[in-house]
Amino acid sequence: MSAQPAAGTATPAHPGTTPPANPVDRVLGDLHARIGGEPLTGAVADYIPELSTADPSTFGIALATVQGDVHEVGDTAVPFTIQSISKMVLYGMALEDRGREAVAEVVGVEPSGEAFNSIRLHPERSTPLNPMVNAGAIATTGLVQGADPGERLARILATFERYTGRVAEVDERVYRSESETGHRNRAIAHLLRNFSVIGGDPDDVLDVYFRQCSILVTCRDLAVMGATLANRGVNPITGARALAEEHVPSVLSVMATCGMYDFAGQWLHDIGLPAKSGVAGGILAVLPGQFGVGTLSPPLDAVGNSVRGIRVCRALSEELGLHLLDPPRPGVAARGTAPAPAASRRRRTGAAEDALEGASQRILRQRPQGDLTFAAAAAIARSLGESCPDGGSVVLDLSAVSRVDGAGAAILCALGDTLAARGVHLLVCGAADHPRLGAEIERRADAGDAAEIDVRGDAEEALEWCEDRLLGQLGVIEDAAVPLGSGELCRRMSPEEVADLRAALEDVAFAAGEVMIAEGSPSDHLLVIGSGRASVTTTRDDGSRVRVLTIGPGMFTGEVGLIDGGPRSATVVADTPVTAHRLTREGLARLSDDPALRTRTLLLLNVAESLSGHLRRATALLAAGSA
Numbered sequence: 097m098s099a100q101p102a103a104g105t106a107t108p109a110h111p112g113t114t115p116p117a118n119p120v121d122r123v124l125g126d127l128h129a130r131i132g133g134e135p136l137t138g139a140v141a142d143y144i145p146e147l148s149t150a151d152p153s154t155f156g157i158a159l160a161t162v163q164g165d166v167h168e169v170g171d172t173a174v175p176f177t178i179q180s181i182s183k184m185v186l187y188g189m190a191l192e193d194r195g196r197e198a199v200a201e202v203v204g205v206e207p208s209g210e211a212f213n214s215i216r217l218h219p220e221r222s223t224p225l226n227p228m229v230n231a232g233a234i235a236t237t238g239l240v241q242g243a244d245p246g247e248r249l250a251r252i253l254a255t256f257e258r259y260t261g262r263v264a265e266v267d268e269r270v271y272r273s274e275s276e277t278g279h280r281n282r283a284i285a286h287l288l289r290n291f292s293v294i295g296g297d298p299d300d301v302l303d304v305y306f307r308q309c310s311i312l313v314t315c316r317d318l319a320v321m322g323a324t325l326a327n328r329g330v331n332p333i334t335g336a337r338a339l340a341e342e343h344v345p346s347v348l349s350v351m352a353t354c355g356m357y358d359f360a361g362q363w364l365h366d367i368g369l370p371a372k373s374g375v376a377g378g379i380l381a382v383l384p385g386q387f388g389v390g391t392l393s394p395p396l397d398a399v400g401n402s403v404r405g406i407r408v409c410r411a412l413s414e415e416l417g418l419h420l421l422d423p424p425r426p427g428v429a430a431r432g433t434a435p436a437p438a439a440s441r442r443r444r445t446g447a448a449e450d451a452l453e454g455a456s457q458r459i460l461r462q463r464p465q466g467d468l469t470f471a472a473a474a475a476i477a478r479s480l481g482e483s484c485p486d487g488g489s490v491v492l493d494l495s496a497v498s499r500v501d502g503a504g505a506a507i508l509c510a511l512g513d514t515l516a517a518r519g520v521h522l523l524v525c526g527a528a529d530h531p532r533l534g535a536e537i538e539r540r541a542d543a544g545d546a547a548e549i550d551v552r553g554d555a556e557e558a559l560e561w562c563e564d565r566l567l568g569q570l571g572v573i574e575d576a577a578v579p580l581g582s583g584e585l586c587r588r589m590s591p592e593e594v595a596d597l598r599a600a601l602e603d604v605a606f607a608a609g610e611v612m613i614a615e616g617s618p619s620d621h622l623l624v625i626g627s628g629r630a631s632v633t634t635t636r637d638d639g640s641r642v643r644v645l646t647i648g649p650g651m652f653t654g655e656v657g658l659i660d661g662g663p664r665s666a667t668v669v670a671d672t673p674v675t676a677h678r679l680t681r682e683g684l685a686r687l688s689d690d691p692a693l694r695t696r697t698l699l700l701l702n703v704a705e706s707l708s709g710h711l712r713r714a715t716a717l718l719a720a721g722s723a
Contacts, residue, residue: 119477119510120167123416124157128169131155131407138395138403141375146273150176150377150394156315157408160323161387161474164332172315176392177270179374180233181318182256182308184325184347184355187227189255190239191343202239202293203232205346207354207361223293228354228372231284237308238294238301245300252308258338259324260317261331271310278306309374315392318380322388325370348382352420359399367409368419379405383418386471416470417502417532435462435483438491440559442646448567448574455570458488459562461555465496468530470503477511487519487569489562493555494526494533505536509547516548521565523550523558556643577627578650580677585624585652587702589695593688596695600683606630606670613654613668621680622654628674634666646671655703 132155142148156170190199203224224232242248249266256264285298285305294301313321321338324331325348329339339347351370356363363371369389371381377394379402389412393404413419438461444452452459460483464476476492484490492508494500500508512522527533528551540547552558567574580586580601581594589597601624606612612623612630625647632644632653644666647653653668687696 118167118481119507119514120159120165120474121169122510122514123506124159124167124169127408127411128155128157131404131411132170134407136395136404138397140377140394141396141400144270144273144277144375146270147177147376147394152395154377154392154394155404156390156392158314158316158319158390159387160316160319160332160390161471162323162327162332162385163471163475163478164323165474165478166316166319166333168316168319170315171392172390174392175267175312175314176376176378176394177267177310177374178313178318178378179309179376180228180230181313181321181372181374181378181380182311183228183233183236184351184372184380185255185259185321186233186236186240186252186308187350188339188343188347189252190227190236191346192340193241194239196343196346199236199239203227203235205350205353223291224288226350226354228350229357230281231288234281234285234301234305235288235293237305238288238296240304245304248304249307252304253311255338256311256313258331258334258336259321260313261320261334261336262317264311266307267310267312271307274306274310275303278302281305313378315378315390318378318390318392319388320390322380322382322390324388325382326384326386326388348384351382356401357399359397359401363406367406367413368421369409369413370420371409373401373405375400377402377405379409381409381412383420383470386469415502416506418470435460435480435490437461438555438559440556440563440646441643442560442563443648443651444563445574445578445648445650448572451567451570451572452563455566458485458566459491459559460484460488461491461493461559463493463496463555466498468494468497468500468504468508470501470507473504473507473511477507477514480511481514484515484520489521489523489565490515491552491555491558491562492522492524493558494524494530495555497526497530500530500533502532502536505530505533508533509536509540509549512548521550521562522548523552523562525552525555525558527551528553560646575627575629575648577675578625580624580626583624583650583652584706585699585702587698587705589698593693593695593698596688596693597679597699598677600686601677601679602683604676604678606674606676608670608672610670611667612670612674612676613664613666615664615667617664619654619656619662619664621678621683622652623668624652624677624679625649626675626677628670628672630668630670630674632666632668641667652706655706 136152140148140150140152154171154174156172156174158168158172160166204226206225224235226232227236240248240251242251253264282302285302288294289298320333324338325344328341329344330337348370351372352364354360355372369381369383371379373379375396377392379391381389391402391405391408393402395403397403437456438459462476462480464472480490515522537547537549580598586594615635627649629646629648631646633641634644636642689696
């Protein structure tokens with residue numbers, strides 16, 4: 097069988113090319129380029145003559161998630177025969193057809209520590225040691241129900257179709273090559289018949305075994321098969337059940353301990369993923385609950401495993417922290433998987449507020465919870481990529497994330513790159529609490545490939561920055577000084593009423609960082625901002641301070657205390673140099689309130705509207721989880 101790249105096959109990623117649109121694709125592309133650039137070692141299998149025709153340079157990686165997303169790079173559409181990877185499918189079929197106890201009477205689950213074609217049987221029961229070596233696979237093939245070899249093979253092909261989601265077929269050339277040269281397997285089959293491990297004609301069982309090993313698959317198929325096992329036996333793309341859920345743990349357990357032949361122990365120790373290899377160069381690996389991986393590279397090592405396939409799985413496990421025995425807690429996206437438009441606590445001028453409201457979809461916030469694993473990070477990357485328009489901003493708030501593992505960190509960095517290619521700015525908040533993310537950002541910077549991630553202290557700061565950026569894109573100028581008559585306190589006032597108010601005000605100025613109003617101080621005035629910007633903060637129960645909102649030109653603060661006379665409930669600090677007008681309680685009392693000049697009435701009405709707006713805004717922030 098010739099292993100030539102099929103039409104439409106993805107090509108490897110190379111430095112200097114446009115990054116893939118999806119961050120998972122970028123991670124796989126970088127891995128493919130790195131491993132594909134290493135010197136090619138190993139040898140293509142030739143004990144089955146037809147396998148020796150494979151192109152040794154063929155190299156593909158595919159990854160399928162339990163959400164049904166498939167990511168591919170390299171020669172993922174090149175067909176090849178599944179060989180020993182079929183053994184895990186047949187073991188599952190035997191469990192479904194006969195039950196666990198009946199299968200256990202025929203084949204064990206202990207690692208053999210020997211080559212895949214070992215003839216050694218259990219010293220007392222004379223049964224194969226496990227279903228992942230040839231003897232065990234021949235035995236489980238004999239357990240698959242069917243009136244004759246043809247019906248048995250038809251059931252096997254139908255099962256493969258449920259695993260892969262496409263029609264399964266046998267490569268007749270490889271089948272004939274295996275059948276004509278499979279003398280050792282014939283010896284194994286007759287030995288099993290001698291001990292009554294298989295019944296009937298051993299050549300019938302062996303013929304089905306040769307054919308099932310010759311079923312054609314692609315690298316993508318292997319990934320989808322792995323994702324099906326990761327998804328408790330259900331194909332995540334088609335929704336078809338390929339294996340009863342109760343038998344999935346048995347299949348994965350035997351793959352973990354026996355799937356890589358006499359390298360199985362080292363594999364489980366170092367890589368920690370249930371896996372199965374085949375001598376055509378394929379490897380299928382599974383991270384339960386998250387994804388399946390399929391690799392293709394024909395050159396094999398001394399024990400019959402793909403050299404590059406092992407390198408891929410080792411890199412994924414070590415660099416992304418995917419070892420099965422180091423499990424994370426489930427990562428859950430807060431309030432659904434879709435990010436939502438968000439606003440900061442900064443109050444804006446009317447023109448700015450209108451502009452931001454009209455373009456609200458260009459600033460999105462997502463706040464995941466739990467552990468940020470591969471699956472959770474991939475889901476976030478997909479939802480953000482689909483939701484945020486080109487040129488927008490994304491705030492990823494990690495404040496409720498308990499842990500970012502290596503896979504999550506790598507995908508977040510790749511997400512920054514892919515979003516940046518579309519002009520989208522990614523701001524990540526709370527990164528300081530997650531050392532794996534910090535280490536990944538630092539590693540990339542040291543390698544001269546700085547991640548396109550803007551690390552911020554908190555989501556409020558990030559959202560305000562995004563709003564400033566958006567206003568700049570829209571050409572809205574906000575920080576210009578606002579005359580008294582154009583401000584919020586003078587809405588609906590006539591020029592005469594504004595003049596009446598102006599006569600009652602005192603001009604004041606504050607340096608950047610200066611306290612304009614102190615929490616707990618007497619409430620004897622309000623301030624109208626003429627120019628500059630200030631933050632209103634209050635004290636939490638734990639003694640820390642939190643910003644309530646930011647105000648700017650044309651806005652006022654301190655109105656509640658002026659009306660009720662109680663102690664100040666918040667502190668106001670100048671963020672920039674500020675000029676303001678001060679209205680004291682005495683000045684308020686001097687304002688006119690006759691029918692011709694209703695300054696006092698209109699001022700109190702404007703204050704009431706402002707308080708109502710504060711309440712509505714606080715309610716909206718609470719509803720959005722931003723308060």
